[in-house]
Every structure is written in C-alpha cells, then in structure tokens.
Amino acid sequence: MLAPGIVLLGLQGGLAGIDAGSISLASEHGPLDAPMSWLQVPASDPPLSLLIARAQPGLAADAILTVTDELGGSALLALRPVTDIRELLAGQPAPAILRIAGFIAARALGMFRRPDDAALAGLCRNLASLGRSPDRVAVPVARCGDDTLAWSLPGGLGGGAATSLVVGRHRIRQAGHAGGIMLLADRRFEDGYLLPGGGDGPIHLAPHRGPLPTLAELARRPDAAAKALYRSAAQELARRAAGDESCRRLLRDHQLLAPARAFSQVAEPEGPFGGALELALDDHDGGLFLRGWLRDPLGLVSQLSLVGNFGEQPLPAAALTRFPRPDLVKKYADAPHGSPGLRAGFVGHLPQGAVQPSAQWRLRIRLTTGDQVTLVAPAAITSPLLARDRILGAIAPTHVTPEILTSCIALPVERLHRRVMAARLPPEVIRIGVPVAAPVISLIVPIYRNVHYLRHQLSAFARDPALREAELIYVLDSPEQREELEHMLRGYHGINRVPVTLVVQPTNYGYGSACNAGAAEARAPVLLLLNSDVVPAGRGWLLPLLQALAAAPGLAAVGPKLLFASGALQHAGLYFxxxxxGDWHNSHYYKGMPRHFPAAQQAREVPGITGAAFCVRRAAYQAVGGISTDYVVGDYEDSDLCLRLRADGGGIGYVPAAELYHFERQSISLHAGYTRTLAATYNRGLHHRRWAADMERLMARPWPAGPAPAGRS
Structure with a gap:
C-alpha cells in the first residue's frame, strides 16, 4: 500500500510466455478496476515491472491474480505483502529508482489527482534522495512574490523550455523552467527534489537560510551577476505569463514598480513626418488597445513595430483603422511639408498583442532612409475599470464607425468589463426600522450621486397608504455618499416611521449590478425597479400595477405611464x-404627446418597458438571472431584460392608470465614464448583436398601438 487507497505491485523476473503489451488482470472478484498503469523499469537488475492501481478486494494480501494476454497466454500470480518499498527495490541502480519516483509522482498528479497526498509525496521525495548527487543542487536566488521563488538550476538541463516534476515532503507539482531558472509558487518545496525528464538524476532544492532579495532588488544591484539573474528570472516570468494568469499578474505587478519613461512624440510642424502612440492599454486578457496618429505627407514611413519589455512585434497597417483628427489638421495646416490628411488618427486592438504584458510600450518607426525613430506611450497597465473607460473615451462618438466599434472597441471593452464584474465585492446592508412583515412588493431604487429628488420621492411614498405594505430598498452606487444618505434615510424614518433598507455597493458597478444587489435583499413576490429621479404623480399609482399582474398570469412585467416635468408623455411602452x-435601438410610444393622448390611455401588451419603472414578478426575474451586468454603466439592460423575459415565455404590459414623473437621465449624466465615452454606443451594439433577430421577429407582429407618432428614448 503506497498511500490510503493506492496499491503498488512489483513483478520481478517477468512472466514467461506472456505478452507484456497486452496484459489483463483478474481475481476471484472479477477483472481489476481501472485506473491502473504499468511501468517496465529500464536498466533494472533483476528485471522489474510495476503496477499502480486503486486499492480493491482483488489486490488484497495473499490474493491470487490471473494474468492473460491477447495471444491466449495465461499465468497465476500470488500476492505477497511487502512492508517497506526498499525491499522491492533492493539492488536496483539509481536511474531505475529515479524513474520509479517519477512514475509514482506523475500518476499521483494525473491518474489519481492527488497532488497533496503527503504519503505519496514523501515516498517520492525519499526515493529521489537515494539518487542525490552533491553537484545536482538548485538554490533560490530571489523572491518573485509573496510565496514564489526563483531557483537557479545547475547546468546540463539545456537552455530550452521544459516541464519537470517537483516533489516535496507533502505535495507534488509540475514546474516549468527555461534558461537555468525555475519559478516555484510554493516555498514548502524547499528541501524537496526536481525530477527532470530524460533519465537525469534528481536536483536537490536546497533550503535557503536568511532573507532573499526581490527581483527589483536584484535589478538595482550593480554587479553583473545579479543583473543577469534578474534578466533570466524576468524572461522566465514573461514566458510563463503566456499561459499562466498568476505569472502574468506577477509580471505586471513587478513592472508597475519600475520607473516609467516620459511620453514622447514627434510633433514639430517643420518636420517631414510626425506621430505619437497616445494610448497602449493592456486589456487584462492578453490583448493590447492602441490609439495614436501619424503624419506622413511625403511617404517616409516604411514600417511600424511595437516594442515591449520582452520583445518586438510588427504592427501591420491592416491592424490599424484610421479616423479623423481635426485637431491635427488645424495644427499642421501651414506645415511646410504638408497636411496630415483628414484621417491622421489610428486605433487598433491586437487580441494577443500583450500576452507578455509590458508596463510601457514603444512605437518604432522605420523610415525609407533606414533611420529609426522610437516614440514612447504613456504607462500601459492600469485597473480594468480605468482601462475600460479610457478605451470608451478614446475616440469622439462622431468619429466611431461600425468597423471601429466592432474590430477595435467591443472586444477589449468586453474583456475589461468582465474583469470589473468578476472583481465585485459584496455590498454592505443597513436596515433602518422594523421591516414590513410580509411585503406585497419590494421597491428597489438605485442611486448614483444624485439625491436631489429623493426627498420628493420619499415624501410621496409616505403620503400613499398603499406603500405601507411595500418594502423600500435603496441601493447606493456611490459609496462616498454613504453617511449623507444614511443620515437622510434615518431622518425620513424618524418622521414617517417607514422602514428602509440601504444597500451600499463598494464602488459603482452600474445599474444592473445595483438592481441585482437590491433584489437579493428583497422578500416580496413582486419587484419594482425604480429610478431615483422618478416621483409619483399622485396617490394610488401602485395598485394598478399589482392588479395588472394579478389579472394576467401570462405577464411577467408591467410598466406605468411616465411623464416629463411639463406633463407631456415620456413613456407609454417601449418598442424597437x-x-x-445601423443597429436596433429603443424608442418610446407617443413620446412628447399630451398626457391624456387617447392611444396612450389604453392598457395593452407592448414589446418592452423602460427600466425607470419596471414592475416584475420576482420569480420571473430570478428565472432569467436578474438584469444582465454585461452592459457598461447603464442603457439597454432594461430592454435586454424584457427580451429575456419574453424568451422565457413571459409577456410585457403597459398600465396607463399608474402615472409617475420621470426627470430622466439625472443620475447617469453625472457619470463621466458614460457621458464622455462610447458607453451608449457600445451598449447599443452589444444589445443589437445579442437580440437583433428577436427584435426583428417581435416588431413584425401587429401591435395594438402603432409606433407613430413617437420619439427615440
């Protein structure tokens, strides 16, 4: 028994008349159960074969095994227990013992998936120690992270990349190495062994006494040996970064601490050419977003390439899309060598351009004369949130074509937004007052910075008797206002005794995430998603919404009539x-028409409703996973929810008897990541790609009310 549940059988001398390549084993209990694996130990004297398998009744001590092969040969084996594996391996040469250690370690990792089995790891380590040689020693040379060491390996392993087994006292791992350097993300392998392939002897991982320098400290040392170790370790980290997210992040973190070069460009109007790499942003998934400009009226530029910390890559013209730069046309209007042209700007996304991330990229321009000019971009590594917003703000919306959005913007924004959402932290929940025992509806109000209308909203809620059976949940997406809002809500509760739940998001994750956070705290069977700038036009607005859902089980959600401050219609249902x-977009029925426009007075099914006041059955909301958080900040996630509810079999209704004022876009206008970027364009494109076919089919249906006259939402 090697370890609990794992058995090793040794067969010395071979089996006469049995084909070793087609052996089958059975006991009185039947054929042996997989998995199992054979090893013909090379260079062993006497010849030795090993079988490793899961423990089972047929492999008990003193059992009899029947051995057969495909050629009809057969034999019987009597199992004799061995208390110490050294008895089985007595007299075997060191290479054979090393091969056995590697065989057991490899099966522990692969076949049995037991990398942290202390019994197997300790056995492999002890076997490796039997072949230990004084000149086969690796020493740790630097700390690459909290628990990652760079090991300097002895000569003879070759300069190419390889993967070997590492065995310690309690665990077994695989480790890659190249150029005499190995990175190992676990200090507990000290005093263990590296088992390289090719039959070479084990390498002892010598324990280190005392502190080790960091990579940055190695780089700052003046001696050539330290700098060479730094370069080798950094190169190995870069090599591993291509397929190991932890190494990629570690490489990024080390580069963040390195001093940045100053941004440089060629921008003199008197020069014959010019250019700049204004943005080179890592999309945190191996890609690189670029924005810059080139002025080349005389055709001097022959080739472009990107230079990073770990090499150079060509930048073909086809990878860049040109766009207008009126600022450059104005600046170089009187340049002696000519104008930059209408489309001097360029933008591009290289999906695999930053697999080995660099803190700062450079644009190398090769000229027809053979000369070279290198331009330096600003620092490339930042948080996913900032990188996302910088890409969305990289080009003026008027200059964004469908090609630019599809080939240059959408993929890096999607990658970065996914990272932002994956890093969300749980919110803080503050309960003010005694909650309603059995609420009939939960009102969920996301707030981002604009609290101007809350006093009006809260006062209207307090005057309406129907709200006494409602649960009120505010979700704050701007946590810097936590104290201000909590103080306001506690004051509101002190006056009106209406209980409130305040959910504080750690940072602004957008409208969808805020609504989902509020819904997670809701207890009622119906949810009402309500913007903070929506105020009831009078009492009695809530009951018609609940009655509409009760009267029509097929409806998953309903929306009220929304009014502008002037009293004109803003929303009487949503259509596409x-x-x-261009892309499909959302519009509102009868937008701008009088409040009592006859067609807007009819309750009816509609293609969709706005998220400003979205009344939905909680079960239906949960069935489709709540609001999608794939949209940036806000826009189109409400119609996305309508389409997902429809795809799940639910209808959408409009209820004109419920009237509220909507002082629209008061919160989102305060969000710089939305108002000055392509967020709305990106969201519309995502919505179109996801639902174009569904919207086309939906709008081909005859609806009770036609779209005209109407305006875009």
Whole structure:
C-alpha cells in the first residue's frame, strides 16, 4: 500500500510466455478496476515491472491474480505483502529508482489527482534522495512574490523550455523552467527534489537560510551577476505569463514598480513626418488597445513595430483603422511639408498583442532612409475599470464607425468589463426600522450621486397608504455618499416611521449590478425597479400595477405611464426600431404627446418597458438571472431584460392608470465614464448583436398601438 487507497505491485523476473503489451488482470472478484498503469523499469537488475492501481478486494494480501494476454497466454500470480518499498527495490541502480519516483509522482498528479497526498509525496521525495548527487543542487536566488521563488538550476538541463516534476515532503507539482531558472509558487518545496525528464538524476532544492532579495532588488544591484539573474528570472516570468494568469499578474505587478519613461512624440510642424502612440492599454486578457496618429505627407514611413519589455512585434497597417483628427489638421495646416490628411488618427486592438504584458510600450518607426525613430506611450497597465473607460473615451462618438466599434472597441471593452464584474465585492446592508412583515412588493431604487429628488420621492411614498405594505430598498452606487444618505434615510424614518433598507455597493458597478444587489435583499413576490429621479404623480399609482399582474398570469412585467416635468408623455411602452443602416435601438410610444393622448390611455401588451419603472414578478426575474451586468454603466439592460423575459415565455404590459414623473437621465449624466465615452454606443451594439433577430421577429407582429407618432428614448 503506497498511500490510503493506492496499491503498488512489483513483478520481478517477468512472466514467461506472456505478452507484456497486452496484459489483463483478474481475481476471484472479477477483472481489476481501472485506473491502473504499468511501468517496465529500464536498466533494472533483476528485471522489474510495476503496477499502480486503486486499492480493491482483488489486490488484497495473499490474493491470487490471473494474468492473460491477447495471444491466449495465461499465468497465476500470488500476492505477497511487502512492508517497506526498499525491499522491492533492493539492488536496483539509481536511474531505475529515479524513474520509479517519477512514475509514482506523475500518476499521483494525473491518474489519481492527488497532488497533496503527503504519503505519496514523501515516498517520492525519499526515493529521489537515494539518487542525490552533491553537484545536482538548485538554490533560490530571489523572491518573485509573496510565496514564489526563483531557483537557479545547475547546468546540463539545456537552455530550452521544459516541464519537470517537483516533489516535496507533502505535495507534488509540475514546474516549468527555461534558461537555468525555475519559478516555484510554493516555498514548502524547499528541501524537496526536481525530477527532470530524460533519465537525469534528481536536483536537490536546497533550503535557503536568511532573507532573499526581490527581483527589483536584484535589478538595482550593480554587479553583473545579479543583473543577469534578474534578466533570466524576468524572461522566465514573461514566458510563463503566456499561459499562466498568476505569472502574468506577477509580471505586471513587478513592472508597475519600475520607473516609467516620459511620453514622447514627434510633433514639430517643420518636420517631414510626425506621430505619437497616445494610448497602449493592456486589456487584462492578453490583448493590447492602441490609439495614436501619424503624419506622413511625403511617404517616409516604411514600417511600424511595437516594442515591449520582452520583445518586438510588427504592427501591420491592416491592424490599424484610421479616423479623423481635426485637431491635427488645424495644427499642421501651414506645415511646410504638408497636411496630415483628414484621417491622421489610428486605433487598433491586437487580441494577443500583450500576452507578455509590458508596463510601457514603444512605437518604432522605420523610415525609407533606414533611420529609426522610437516614440514612447504613456504607462500601459492600469485597473480594468480605468482601462475600460479610457478605451470608451478614446475616440469622439462622431468619429466611431461600425468597423471601429466592432474590430477595435467591443472586444477589449468586453474583456475589461468582465474583469470589473468578476472583481465585485459584496455590498454592505443597513436596515433602518422594523421591516414590513410580509411585503406585497419590494421597491428597489438605485442611486448614483444624485439625491436631489429623493426627498420628493420619499415624501410621496409616505403620503400613499398603499406603500405601507411595500418594502423600500435603496441601493447606493456611490459609496462616498454613504453617511449623507444614511443620515437622510434615518431622518425620513424618524418622521414617517417607514422602514428602509440601504444597500451600499463598494464602488459603482452600474445599474444592473445595483438592481441585482437590491433584489437579493428583497422578500416580496413582486419587484419594482425604480429610478431615483422618478416621483409619483399622485396617490394610488401602485395598485394598478399589482392588479395588472394579478389579472394576467401570462405577464411577467408591467410598466406605468411616465411623464416629463411639463406633463407631456415620456413613456407609454417601449418598442424597437432600426434605421436603414445601423443597429436596433429603443424608442418610446407617443413620446412628447399630451398626457391624456387617447392611444396612450389604453392598457395593452407592448414589446418592452423602460427600466425607470419596471414592475416584475420576482420569480420571473430570478428565472432569467436578474438584469444582465454585461452592459457598461447603464442603457439597454432594461430592454435586454424584457427580451429575456419574453424568451422565457413571459409577456410585457403597459398600465396607463399608474402615472409617475420621470426627470430622466439625472443620475447617469453625472457619470463621466458614460457621458464622455462610447458607453451608449457600445451598449447599443452589444444589445443589437445579442437580440437583433428577436427584435426583428417581435416588431413584425401587429401591435395594438402603432409606433407613430413617437420619439427615440
């Protein structure tokens, strides 16, 4: 028994008349159960074969095994227990013992998936120690992270990349190495062994006494040996970064501490050419987003390439999309060598351009004369949130074509937004007052910075008797206002005794995430997602919404009539329309018409409703996973929810008897990541790609109310 549940059988001398390549084993209990694996130990004297398998009744001590092969040969084996594996391996040469250690370690990792089995790891380590040689020693040379060491390996392993087994006292791992350096993310392997392939002897991982320098400290040392170790370790970290997210992040972190070069460009109007790499942003998934400009009226530029910390890559013209830069046209209007042209700007996304991330990229320009000019971009590594917003703000919306959005913007933004959402932290929940025992509806109000209308909203809620059976949940997406809002809500509760739940998000994750956070705290069977700038037009608005859902089990959600401050219609249901060229977008029925416009007075099914006041059955909301958080900040996630509810079999209704004022876009206008970026364009494109076919089918249906007259939402 090697370890609990794992058995090793040794067969010395071979089996006469049995084909070793087609052996089958059975006991009185039947054929042996997989998995199992054979090893013909090379260079062993006497010849030795090993079988490793899961423990089972047929492999008990003193059992009899029947051995057969495909050629019809057969034999019987009587199992004799061995208390110490050294008895089985007595007289075997060191290479054979090393091969056995590697065989057991490899099966522990692969076949049995037991990398942290102390019994197997300790056995492999002890076997490796039997072949230990004084000149086969690796020493740790630097700390690459909290628990990652760079080991300097002895000569003879070759300069190419390889993967070997590492065995310690309690665990077994695989480790990659190249150029005489190995990175190992676990200090507990000290005093263990590296088992390289090719039959070479084990390498002892010598324990280190005392502190080790960090990579940055190695880089700062003046001696050539320290700098050479730094370069080798950094190169190995870069090599591993291509397929190991932890190494990629570690490489990024080390580069963040390195001093940045100053941004440089060639921008003199008197020069014959010019250019700049204004943005080179890591998309945190191996890609690189670029924005810059080139002025080359005389055709001097022959080739472009990107230079990072770990090499150079060509930058073909096809990878860049040009866009207008009116600022450059104005600046170089009187330049002696000519204008930069209407489309001097360029933008691009290289999906695998930053697999080995660099803190700062450079644009190398090769000229027809053979000369070279290198331009330095600003620092490339930042948080996913900032990188996302910088890419969305990289080009003026008027200059964004469908090609630019699809080939240059959408993928890096999607990658970065996914990272932002994956890093979300749980919110803080503050309960003010005694909660309603059995609420009939939960009102969920996301707030981002704009609290101007809350006093009006809260006062209207307090005057409406129907709200006494409602649960009120505010979700704060701007946590810097936590104390201000909590103080306001506690004051509101002190006056009106209406209980409130305050959910504080750690940072602004967008409208969808805020609504989902509020819904997670809700207890009622119906949810009402309500913007903070929506105020009831009078009492009695809530009951018609609940009655509409109760009267029509097929409806998953309903929306009220929304009014502008002037009293004109803002929303009487939502529909989809598409220009001759472009993406589908959302529009509102009868937008701008009088409050009592006859067609808007009819309760009816509609293609969708706005998220400003979205009343939905909680079960239906949960069935589709709540609001999608794939959209940036806000926009189109409400119609996305409508389409997902429809795809799940639910209808959407409009209830004109419920009237509220909507002082629209008061919160989102305060969000710089939305108002000055392509967020709305990106969201519309995502919505179109996801639902174009569904919207086309939906709008082909005859609806009780036609879209005209209407305006875009």
């Amino acid at each position: 329309e598409r220009p001759e060229q």
